[in-house]
Amino acid sequence: MKRKFSRSKRAIVGIEAAIVMIAFVVIAAAFAFMVVNMGLFSTQRSQEAIQQGLKEASCPLTIDGSILLKSSNQPNDVQSIIIPLKTLGVKYVPMWTNETVVSVKIGTSTAIANVYAGIKHDVDPTGMSFDEIITRTLTVTETITLSTNQTHGSGQLTELYGRTIVPGSVTITIGDTEYTDGGDGKLYKDITESGVIDYDDGTITISGITSDAIAVVTYDVVVNSASVTGETDTPDENNKVQLNHYPVVPGSVTIRVTGDDGSGVIVSTTLVDDGAGKLNATGCTIDYDDSQITLNPTNLGMNGGITSVVVDYKYVVDTKAVLVVENDNNDDSLDFFEKGYLIIELDETQRATPRDNVLIEIRPEKSAPLTVSFTIPEAIPANAYVTLE
Helix, strand or coil, X not given: CCCCCCHHHHHHHHHHHHHHHHHHHHHHHHHHHHHHHHHHHHHHHXXXXXXXXXXXXXXXXXXXXXXXXXXXXXXXXXXXXXXEEEECCCCEEECCCCCCEEEEEECCCEEECCCEEEECCCXXXXXXXXXXXXXXXXXXXXXXXXXXXXXXXXXXXXXXXXXXXXCCCCEEEECCXXXXXXXXXXXXXXXXXXXXXXXXXXXXXXXXXXXXXXXXXXXXXXXXXXXXXXEEECCXXXXXXXXXXXXXXXXXXXXEEEEECXXXXXXXXXXXXXXXXXXXXXXXXXXXXXXXXXXXXXCCXXXXXXXXXXXXXXXXXXXXXXXXXXXXXXXXXXXXXXXXXXXXXXXXXXXXXXXXXEEEEEECCCCCCXXXXXXXXXXXXXXXXXXXX
16 A cells, blocks of 8 residues: 655655755856856957067167168268157057167177167257257256366366366356356356357366365266166175176265274265265275276265175266157156157277168167168268168
């Protein structure tokens, strides 16, 4: 005789089946979500890989106009190359020195790995001649303290150490009196002519100053240079520090020295150079030619020894490339609304001459390089610009 389920038992079986079904549905939903999520993640990574591949296979820079060559005061001697640049298909291209490399090959004898020195933000090329732009890209501002040199006669200051001074850039402060450079070799106090300056050898003559006058002179000097920030070293047993680059631009050095005062207390001080090889502490000097710094721990109050030296400075480079930007917003990128001029200055020993094949490679970060190749024309007059189509 068959036994029949009661209604209560049949209800329990139905609930159990529903629970099992719900569990299967939840597990299936979770698994489906995982599969969909992994698919979306894989699609996103594939898209990123494709975009990165396209970025690396294409160059975001393009030449926007004609390339210009500038000769020196000698014919057939190319000293400057000017390449106009714009962005292509992107909002901006990073162009700071850590992300950009500019290499140059001239003929078969000159090949330079990287000459890029960054963006010159203080030069606005709008309305300027290329002669003026080139001069501005090669200048640095220096400040130096001078005293009257009796061997040169009353009122004459010591030379500015043979620098090539930019006319019109000199300001001289003696006490509360300021003299400005008119750009014509004459110095003015307000509007009164009060002295002269020789831009070639830096000799300054001011009428009416005493033999013990102290003058603070600020001026722009023409020099190819690159900047180094935060170079760290430890002095050797002779308290000397060797910088990594040379020669050093006079007047550009700032040194932060840390050491033990002899009792276990750590002290620090900041030194600057005067443009003549001396630092503002007795017995501390710098040799600009071989970039060696000599420190005196005793005079720095560090009888327990110097522990670290951090140096900011500029050093002279033979050939360099500088970017000047129209509509510059002062960041380290070339934006889509900006136009840049890459100005490459060649050292005297690396000049391009007629029929030389020139290859310039501009490589932004994670992008294909922009390669510029041309042949120097057969005849270039002195102090002239030549257009390459």
